[in-house]
Amino acid sequence: MSPRRTDAGGRVDRLRTIRFTFDGAPYTGHAGDTLASALLANGVTLFGRSFKYHRPRGVLTAGVEEPNALVTVLRGEVREPNIAATMVEIYDGLTAVSQNRFPSLAWDINAANQLGGKLLSAGFYYKTFMGPAIGPLKSTRFWMFCEHFIRRAAGLGRAGTAADTARYERMNAFCDVLVVGSGPAGLMAARAAADQGARVILSELEPHFGGSANWSGETIDGMPAADWAARAAGQLEGYDNVRLLPRTTVWGYYDGNTLAALERVTDHKERPGKGEPRHRYWIIRAKSVVLATGSFERPLVFPGNDRPGVMLAHAAERYANEYGVLAGNRIALFTNNDSAYRSALALKKAGAAIVAIVDVRTELSSEMRELADEAEAKSLSGHAVVATEGGKALSGIKVQRFDMTNGALAGEARSIQADCLLMSGGWSPTIHLASQAGAKAEWNAARQAFLPPKPTQQWIGAGAFTGSFSTAEAIAEGRAAGLSAAGGTGTPTALPVVEAAPGDPDPAPVFEIKADGKSFVDFQHDVTAEDVRLAHREGFISVEHLKRYTTLGMATDQGKSSNILGLAIMAEALGKPIPEVGTTRFRPPFSAVSIGSLAAERFGDLRPERLTPMHDWHVANGATMYSAGLWYRPMIYGHAGETIEQAYVREAKATRESAGIVDVSTLGKIAVQGPDAAEFLDRVYTNMFSTLAVGKARYGLMLREDGLAFDDGTTWRLGQQDFLMTTTTANAGKVMQHLEYFLDVVWPELRVHVTSVTDEWAGAAIGGPKARAILAACVTGTAVDNAALPFMGIVHGKISGVPVMICRLSFSGEMAFEVYSGAGYGTHVWEALIEAGKPFGLVTYGLEALGTMRIEKGHVTGAEIDGRTTARDLHLDWMLSKKKPFIGSAMMDREGLIAPGRLELVGLISLDNQPLNGGAHIVEDLDEANPHDSIGHITACCYSPALGKYIALALVKDGMARRGTRAHISDPLRNRFGPVEIVSNHFFDPDGSRMHG
Amino acid sequence: MLITCPYCGPRDVIEFTYQGDGNRERPQPASQNLDAWNAYVYDRLNPAGDHNEIWQHSGGCRAHLRVVRNTLTHEISSVAFARGDHKVAARHKAEGKT
């Protein structure tokens, strides 16, 4: 048994030993321990280094509000930084490391920062990094220069680079009553609401229900409070209408009584069970909410209040009563209120010596004197702690006479030996959720605390949350709140009887002891009382400005322990009462939320996938699949030993020499039907569709309302009132919404219906000199010769007994056909085409070869229709009808869209026979050391087998006029520079003789 | 935030796509009044309070709805089909007519 572990008591299982490491050193703890309690039990006092000054820091609290003891937890390659050691449940194999220290926690080189004293005072960054006005390091460049060094010294844990492999889930839940917090108030509320038949959710951010009952040492209904709480939670488990959510933090309160919660499902386990998510993000819609979130104890501000061994009084009480761990053997307390006396007695009973209770108040009640006597503690009323001593652990404190009416210190400072100092500066109700819900908190001068406002949404408060700090009040308020939330009325049954130590809930209005030395307000961001006063002297009088200037309350703990203190010190500096200085409104999240839980099923193995009907065939036949949005498409069908470039070059070459086939099922397909379908298409496309004959297809271009290019594709007229529109794969959803919007909102008089049929059709594009011969060999029921199937013609026939629709159109620039069949027959038709193509040397090709052939032809895709280009920029102005208005026609000729100097589509040929890079800039004059004056960028590039060169499409300023000239690509990120020739975007077969045949 | 679709009932905002300020007036298709087009394409009201908005129930019936939403509280005071005659269709549906 470790020296700090008590023999009995608490919820840890002393028979179960857990092994873990901290900073590489092996430790043991017991089941039920947190990392903080286990390390304390092992005598560890140093948990981390502070943010700015690298001061040694211990653990301040025992819960979610911990500002100091932040660690990084490692799971394999994945590192999770900035987790409070107080919230980490230990498991076998837990690997945790301390943060913000170099080279080691015990010997930190940057601790020298604190010797500089004023060096890093408030606003340091703003003041210092303005930089000189001229010269190589002028203005922000100076900051960028210094940032490199400072980032390393200041800050929190380091994020990992390994991908997070954990699974996350989202859950929608509905209930009549959501109870947040499971202390005595929450347990009573949940029970009362459940007894009314309400659907109840009870959430608790700790692993165990019971809240303060787990460590208060009080008696409820004749049994230890912890046992009472365990029994109450156990009874709730038996209710069908109650859902218990342990390890679940309600972190957001949104409009419509919608609350967000994070359930940490497997963080406490060695490994997750099958299918178990790491975190679950709950979206809870509650008819009403009971806020029983308790309160946070406040530190006191005095020199050296951040030394390891200085802790909140209730935290030490909690470690002793709940975990069986003594925070020290010789304990001193420093308080402005009665609650510390109960803590002192609890620690005495657990086996520690209480050397002194230092109280700023002169007058103590007789009950407090009795408690001090019982704890065998020296009672120093009218005193204050003015210094702490020790290095990485506390060795003693200095106290002096203190007059709380004027803050004056008097007399000689005397030393007291202690290895632990507990402080209590009063209690602040945890009103974060109520504040998020929309109302402003109200200052209560007696409690020296902000109390929850009047509800603006459907919630009721209970217990310490409302400022009622006694357990008896919590129990009464909890039951009343539960009843009321469930719409029930009071029952006259007796309430559980509480036996508790006496105490006045109102503290003395003392927040700070002014003496020499650094007195910390915000432990996590290293903000001192002097920083707050400095901010005031420099003119920051609004509390919002104060926060931003000093960064008070802006660390990962969001100032849970520091907000009120900072406000009080600011108020004193301003000479105003606290409520006039104001408080800041709390915003979600209450505590840190994993990004993974918010993304949930949108990433990882729960992410939906769209597979074409021929997907399995592609995979079975050696395709390397490429994810495009939710779709998976073949990238290449590589042969053994081939590079990607070799594979696509082979596929494209074979297609141009004989024939190739590609899966085009992912293209968006929309049935546009109805008496006004042709009229509608005339309005949405820039060119005419009402003149299109039945059985023919036409290439169409759509603009946005602002006149910029939107999408392109072919639309087939299948009947007088029946069109099949195709869109690019990426824009299928957007085009559909665009059409629906105009039909529903703008032109409701048009008799047109649009239906997404993307998933109804399987599509295969077959192109090349032999393509027609292959179709002739397998298509029945129709001829496919030039007369029956001219360019842009459509025929219906059968392949291997399956009805197909064939349209002769070309993206590759070859004589090509798109063959559509019902999706369920996609693979059947595909295989029949492959079989028919064998004697003709038909190859399958993927996206890379598709892209190569389209670049050779100079066709545009989403890379060129990038939301900034016009039809003219892309040389598609021949498609802009002058005979009719269409969407975008009024705006497309605006000055800026027709002015010279726009980026225009051109082709580029690499003159050094080296590959070109997508995104590379194009410049007139090459200056590798100082790249400047881009005239455009590459949108797509490939090796062209048809030309035997590396080529690209690019958007270049006044590109048309530059054809035939030379320029350079300038790509400093990838260190690629080189000469190119600017040419027409139609590299290959510009007059289209191959596709027209 | 919940939006009560006249077809589908109260649904989470995640099912809807915001389709912009509902106060915009589209000029006649052949209009050459650039100021009017500019106002339609770019000008948006940004009131602190009730706002007239178009939302599409994209994850449901795909109807476009005219929603009056308070931008300060997210309180929704009215929802109607953006396409006027949908109101009739919904009433028929509610009454069991086809």
Ligand SMILES: [Zn+2]
């Ligand atoms: Zn709907």
